[in-house]
Amino acid sequence: MNLKFVGQNLDVTPALKDYTLNKLERISRHADQVISATVTFSVLKVQKKAEINLHLSGKDIHIDCVDNDMYAAIDCLMDKLDRAVIKYKEKKQPSRETPEIVADTIKETD
Numbered sequence: 001m002n003l004k005f006v007g008q009n010l011d012v013t014p015a016l017k018d019y020t021l022n023k024l025e026r027i028s029r030h031a032d033q034v035i036s037a038t039v040t041f042s043v044l045k046v047q048k049k050a051e052i053n054l055h056l057s058g059k060d061i062h063i064d065c066v067d068n069d070m071y072a073a074i075d076c077l078m079d080k081l082d083r084a085v086i087k088y089k090e091k092k093q094p095s096r097e098t099p100e101i102v103a104d105t106i107k108e109t110d
Contacts, residue, residue, distance in 0.1 A: 001035070002035070003021075006039070007041050008041070016041060016070065023078040027078065027082060030086055030089060031085045033056055034054065034055070034056055037055070039052050047067065047068060048067060048073050049064060049065070050076075050077045052077060054081065061084050061088070063080045064077070
């Protein structure tokens with residue numbers, strides 16, 4: 001996975017990078033085909049904003065979150081990203097397949 005950190009109106013510290021990497025490990029459990037991710041940190045007067053562009057095979061996901069604390073914004077961002085990746089994975093799986101067990105029990109009762 002290619003990972004890029006960008007800071008707008010702020011310097012990206014190693015502490016922010018480490019914290020974000022630890023949180024991204026949770027996402028990598030759900031998304032096995034992550035191609036690249038770009039994390040952008042910015043300061044808007046008093047509020048801090050964290051954004052991510054996640055490029056999966058077949059889909060691009062863009063999430064952003066604004067909070068008064070940068071670490072709280074990262075937590076909110078990862079929660080939203082986790083839900084979006086799970087939703088994408090559920091949509092990707094076929095839902096109309098008939099289970100083999102149901103077909104076998106019908107044959108035995110005849």
